[in-house]
Structure formats: C-alpha cells, structure tokens
Amino acid sequence: MFAKLITAFLLMVFSFPAFAATELKCPVAPTTPWRTALNEADLKKYVNRRHDGNWSSYIAKWERQIDTARDVLGRKKALIIRIDKSRLPLRGDELAIYITGMEQRVETAYCLAERKRMAENIREIEKLGPAELAKRSVAGKRTAIQAGCQNCHGDQGVSNKPEIPNIGGQRLGYLANQLRAFQKDKSINTHLFGSSMRSEKIMLQSAKNLTPKNKLDIAAYYASLNCGGENNKGTSAPDQPESAKVCIACHGNNGNSISQMVPRLAGQKKVYLVNELRSFRMTKGNSSSFRFNNRRHHQLMSAIAGPLTNVEMRELAVWFSSQTCEK
Ligand code: HEC
Ligand code: HEC
Structure with missing residues (x-):
C-alpha cells in the first residue's frame, strides 16, 4: 500500500512539475x-x-x-x-x-x-502573474494584520515560539491549502496527495472568517516574505540522518520542497516539526484513528510518519530545522 502511494505520488509530481496539467x-x-x-x-x-x-x-x-x-x-x-x-x-x-x-x-x-x-487550485495560482501576486500580497498583509496573525507568527512570518511554525517564505499553494483545511475543522479534505484533515483550535479561530480571496491574498503575502531560520545557528549543522533519505524526494535535498503543495521544512521550528510528525503518526491508520481536538491526518505523510520512532523524529526535526531555507 505504502509503496503504491509513493509511486502514485512521484508519478503525479514528475508528470506535473509546473502543475500545468x-x-x-x-x-x-x-x-x-x-x-x-x-x-x-x-x-x-x-x-x-x-x-x-x-x-x-x-x-x-x-x-x-x-x-x-x-x-x-x-x-x-x-x-x-x-x-x-x-x-x-x-x-x-x-x-x-x-x-x-x-x-x-x-x-x-x-x-x-x-x-x-x-x-x-492550480487554475487559481496560475492565473496570478507577478504583478497580480504583488497586489495580492499587499492586500494579504493588510488582512493578516487585521486578523492578528503577527501576534503568533511574528511580523515577518517568523514566530518566536517553538511550537508556532514559521510561515514566511512558505509555498503559496501549501499555505492556501492549510488555511482551507483549518477552516473545515473536522471534515476531510481531498487534494493532490490524497485525503487529509487538519483540525486545530487556535487556527480554526484565526482562519474561520477568511474568504477564499483573503486566503489566497494572505498566502501570497507570507509566501513573498523571506524564510526564517531556526535558532540553532552558530552550532555546527548535524549530519543528515539515515531516515531523511525518503523525505527528500518530496521535501527537497535540503528541505526546500519541490512543489507548490509540499511545505518547505528547511529552517522550520524543531519543536513544531516533531509535533506535526507525531500528529501524522497518531493517525497512521486513518483520519479518525485518534479522536482529540488538535489532529492532523494526511494519507501520505501519516503513512510515512507511521513507522518513525521518537528518536528518528527528533533527529529529522533537528536536521531539517538546521538547513537553510532558500526561496
Ligand atoms: C494564537 C496564535 C495564532 C494566531 C493568532 C495565528 N496562528 Fe497560525 N498557527 C498557530 C499555531 C499554534 C499553529 C500550529 C498548528 C498545529 O500544530 O497544527 C499555526 C499554524 C499555521 C499555519 C500552518 C503552517 C504549516 O507549516 O503548516 C498557517 C498557514 C498559519 N498558522 C497561518 C496563520 C494566519 C494566516 C493567521 C492569521 C489569520 C494565523 N495563522 C494566526 C498559532 C496562531
Ligand atoms: C511522497 C511525498 C512526501 C514524502 C516522501 C515526505 N513528505 Fe512530508 N509532506 C508531504 C506533503 C504533501 C505534506 C503536506 C501535508 C498536508 O497538506 O497536510 C507534508 C508535510 C510534512 C510536514 C508538516 C510540515 C508543516 O509545515 O506543517 C512535516 C513535518 C513533514 N512532511 C516531514 C516529512 C519527513 C520528516 C519525511 C521523511 C521521513 C517526509 N515528510 C516525507 C509530502 C511528503
């Protein structure tokens, strides 16, 4: 099942590098x-x-x-x-x-x-040329400030709390998708990589009143910012753990993903990365295998995180967060 999913995924990604078709x-x-x-x-x-x-x-x-x-x-x-x-x-x-x-x-x-x-989704994003993106990101900044996103995600999309993700410089398609997922609370989403759901109380509150236009604007704004770096600068970067080999097919060689719908992990908060991997692992069986308020299921990521141990998760998080985010 797992091998089938990965093959299907790789076929999709490499058949639509630009998401044209x-x-x-x-x-x-x-x-x-x-x-x-x-x-x-x-x-x-x-x-x-x-x-x-x-x-x-x-x-x-x-x-x-x-x-x-x-x-x-x-x-x-x-x-x-x-x-x-x-x-x-x-x-x-x-x-x-x-x-x-x-x-x-x-x-x-x-x-x-x-x-x-x-x-x-792709039609929406492809329609946006550079001028339109710039316009949207100005509108997005305004909406984000009104909604108070900066209180948690920082003025430049780089948060100062270990459990709050950096969103500056993240992929536009991915950001828009997550905002959509948060709004739906407990219902299932279907998208490029199969079924997913993301249910999180804080973000449900923050995202629930956003319109489709707002979401795309905000995504364009955060995607236009520079990426943040995790706070372990100055310490020497750790070696790439063995378990990261499977991740790079999608998340890119150094955690800078290869597609609009796959998040960058480079420079992301360590604690946040571990939290997300754990959420995925908890729902490895299916989206409802755990019933608690903050949960996240993704057909592929849950299958991938399923067999990871806590030690591996920590090593992966330390390594990805130490990589430089490149836009
Ligand atoms: C009260 C704090 C708080 C506020 C305000 C807030 N967020 Fe968040 N945000 C979080 C937390 C915590 C998470 C991580 C949720 C999880 O663990 O699944 C998150 C996750 C996200 C993610 C997912 C990032 C990823 O890498 O998957 C996006 C996108 C996001 N927030 C955007 C926004 C936007 C846009 C706003 C304003 C409309 C906003 N947030 C307001 C705390 C906040
Ligand atoms: C087959 C493609 C694929 C592979 C392989 C893969 N991922 Fe992912 N990953 C994704 C996609 C797609 C998402 C977005 C999930 C969503 O939309 O909720 C994601 C999301 C994540 C997130 C959440 C990031 C965030 O900002 O919230 C983490 C953490 C993550 N992956 C870690 C890993 C690690 C570690 C590995 C290797 C052990 C890995 N992934 C392998 C496709 C993949």
Whole structure:
C-alpha cells in the first residue's frame, strides 16, 4: 500500500512539475456482486445528483458505512444493505467482499475529487502573474494584520515560539491549502496527495472568517516574505540522518520542497516539526484513528510518519530545522 502511494505520488509530481496539467488517472470502481462497475461519469452523475456535487459528503458517508460494516463484521453479525428495493443481509466473507468493494469505490472518489480540487487550485495560482501576486500580497498583509496573525507568527512570518511554525517564505499553494483545511475543522479534505484533515483550535479561530480571496491574498503575502531560520545557528549543522533519505524526494535535498503543495521544512521550528510528525503518526491508520481536538491526518505523510520512532523524529526535526531555507 505504502509503496503504491509513493509511486502514485512521484508519478503525479514528475508528470506535473509546473502543475500545468491535472490529468490524474483515477481507477475505475470495480464490480462487486451487488453493484456493477462504476466509471467516472457514473460516479460524477451520482455525486451531483445525491450530494450536490460535494465529494467530501459522498466520501464521508461511505467511510462511515465502511466503518459500520467493519464493526458488524467484527461482531460476526449481519449488515443489511439495500439494493434497489430489497433488503439483503450480508455477513462473513460476503460482508468482507462488500467492504473491499466500498473501499475501492471511496479510493476512486478521492481521486476524482482530488482531480477537481487540484485543477481549481492550480487554475487559481496560475492565473496570478507577478504583478497580480504583488497586489495580492499587499492586500494579504493588510488582512493578516487585521486578523492578528503577527501576534503568533511574528511580523515577518517568523514566530518566536517553538511550537508556532514559521510561515514566511512558505509555498503559496501549501499555505492556501492549510488555511482551507483549518477552516473545515473536522471534515476531510481531498487534494493532490490524497485525503487529509487538519483540525486545530487556535487556527480554526484565526482562519474561520477568511474568504477564499483573503486566503489566497494572505498566502501570497507570507509566501513573498523571506524564510526564517531556526535558532540553532552558530552550532555546527548535524549530519543528515539515515531516515531523511525518503523525505527528500518530496521535501527537497535540503528541505526546500519541490512543489507548490509540499511545505518547505528547511529552517522550520524543531519543536513544531516533531509535533506535526507525531500528529501524522497518531493517525497512521486513518483520519479518525485518534479522536482529540488538535489532529492532523494526511494519507501520505501519516503513512510515512507511521513507522518513525521518537528518536528518528527528533533527529529529522533537528536536521531539517538546521538547513537553510532558500526561496
Ligand atoms: C494564537 C496564535 C495564532 C494566531 C493568532 C495565528 N496562528 Fe497560525 N498557527 C498557530 C499555531 C499554534 C499553529 C500550529 C498548528 C498545529 O500544530 O497544527 C499555526 C499554524 C499555521 C499555519 C500552518 C503552517 C504549516 O507549516 O503548516 C498557517 C498557514 C498559519 N498558522 C497561518 C496563520 C494566519 C494566516 C493567521 C492569521 C489569520 C494565523 N495563522 C494566526 C498559532 C496562531
Ligand atoms: C511522497 C511525498 C512526501 C514524502 C516522501 C515526505 N513528505 Fe512530508 N509532506 C508531504 C506533503 C504533501 C505534506 C503536506 C501535508 C498536508 O497538506 O497536510 C507534508 C508535510 C510534512 C510536514 C508538516 C510540515 C508543516 O509545515 O506543517 C512535516 C513535518 C513533514 N512532511 C516531514 C516529512 C519527513 C520528516 C519525511 C521523511 C521521513 C517526509 N515528510 C516525507 C509530502 C511528503
């Protein structure tokens, strides 16, 4: 599963280095004994009709159904499903097949939803030429000050608290995406790298009233600033830990990421990096494997952080934070 995700991801990144194209290939939801295969057009039609075109709502519904079905299977009971007008009890192996079929369907839905979102995000960012970006970042600065972002993230996007991330010089696409994620509180997001969710009380408060225009403006403003450096300057940079080898495919050789949607880690706060890796590890099973207020799930990052030990996380955080952020 993990290798499959990484391969899919690398394919995506290297096929769209400039994010010009958005033709992500999505799997067809296969036939199950109860339903015929659903191609893209069928699925889109269904989501438009039953969920007003809202993929998150479709996905959330079926993820709940999968969760219920797993619970019923675990208790060795029957799950009643409705096919057309009849009611069909499924148990044992049949129920297991039903669950697999549903999981595949949800995978397809994620992929289609993601393609839609990705196309929207990229269109938004690509539309912005340098002059427009400069204009937006002036507006963004104003909005950010009104909203009080500087109280925690510093005047230049470099915070002075270990658990508050630097956001100056961070990637525009990534910043806009995170602001969107914070606003949604506990609901699932789908985007370039699969499902994700980020729920954090402080940032929910700060982000909840931002409009789509505000978010892009603010993202443009912080992206235009210089990156901050972590406070371990002066001490000699540590050697790159072995465990960082897998990270650089996405986060770049020295923590300066290769894509709009992947955050720079170079110069980021150590404590913050460890906190985020831990949040990802806690949700390695799935987005709801831990229920607490501040949580973060990302299909890929949670799978990647899953096997890391606390010692490895610390080494990675120390190393990435000691790297120089280059814009
Ligand atoms: C009261 C303090 C506080 C205020 C005010 C605040 N933030 Fe944050 N911000 C945080 C904390 C803490 C986090 C880390 C959350 C976590 O651990 O997931 C964060 C995370 C972020 C992130 C994610 C960074 C990353 O690398 O993923 C962004 C983007 C961000 N804030 C932008 C803003 C903006 C824009 C505003 C103003 C509208 C703002 N913040 C106001 C405390 C604050
Ligand atoms: C396959 C691509 C990929 C690989 C490999 C990868 N990451 Fe990530 N990483 C991402 C993406 C995409 C995000 C943004 C997640 C989101 O949108 O919530 C991210 C987010 C993060 C964050 C949160 C940063 C922030 O500002 O909040 C940390 C920390 C992180 N990764 C560390 C690592 C480390 C350490 C490794 C190696 C052990 C690694 N990543 C490997 C793609 C990757």
